[in-house]
Amino acid sequence: MADTLQVSLWRGGSDGRYVDYAVPARESQTVLDVVTYVQRHLDATLSYRFACRVGMCGSCAMQVNGRARWTCRTHVSKVAEGGKLTVAPLENMPVIKDLAADMREFFGKWQRAKGRFAPSKTRNDPVEPIDPATPQRRAADAAIECINCGVCYASCDTVKWDKDYLGPAQLNRAWTLVNDVRDAGNRERLVAVSEGSGCHSCHSHQSCQEFCPVGLNPTRSIAGLKRKSLAAYLKGELKP
């Protein structure tokens, strides 16, 4: 292992540039460790985003050597090419500054896709028992562990080509709620995901599945939404 890593970090806004830093190489070093080293020891003005450092919060995703990754769980030894690292803010989002991408559009689309639970009961009703073995619950559980990191969104060709496209994480979230028997908002949700630039715009390239750090398969969720909304449309329950 070389003693020093050659690290290029994106600095500035969308009109910024890469700046090179030399960072000591260490064992079991993550990309987030490298970025943190630069801010603590080389340039305190470096901006980036992180919180939990253990792969739960979804804050620290960045482009690492051209590929979107969760930096806190990405070991340098796995991704450095010849001792070199290039780190940039997530793609398909505006740059705020340096390595911090603006995720307002990402979460705005979350709302557009009706990614919010719509309760069908009140706190005065008894708690509804949910059988984890039903096909619906299994479909929801298979997609539920999303940490909102934006890696799939940054890796999606359709997001890149169609700025209105809802996005894989957002549609994946909608699919979990479509399969939640306690949810009362599915009529509006199916309408929302079936409009132009909704689930039917997905090309099934499966980059979201390939790049998702927690191993989810948003493409499968989107295919589920396509089937469900198509059936509703053919039955006349859905007017586009």
Added chain:
Amino acid sequence: MNVALYAWQRATAALMAPLVLVHLVVIFYAMGAGLSAAQMLARTRGSIAWGLFYGVFVAAVSVHAAIGVRTILIEWTPLPRRAIDGFAILFGLVLAVLGLRAVAAVVLP
């Protein structure tokens, strides 16, 4: 693409799959048998079956291709949606007119 366009594009694709196969078989047969233009026309003129076959084919192609071109224009050009919708409809109509003219030319007696 919304759910209605998706339904039309998938339905026309399913319809075209067997039609394309028959179309290819017909081409291979006609070429293999060395049919002249006059011999082909003798088989197609006045044929309701060939008229229906290629009439449905042209209709399916026109709908399918127009929706596909619309998607390509949305993803690859900065044109506004209204202009793209208008162009896609026009493109579908041009395909339908050209295709149906060709069908009429070989089927009408």
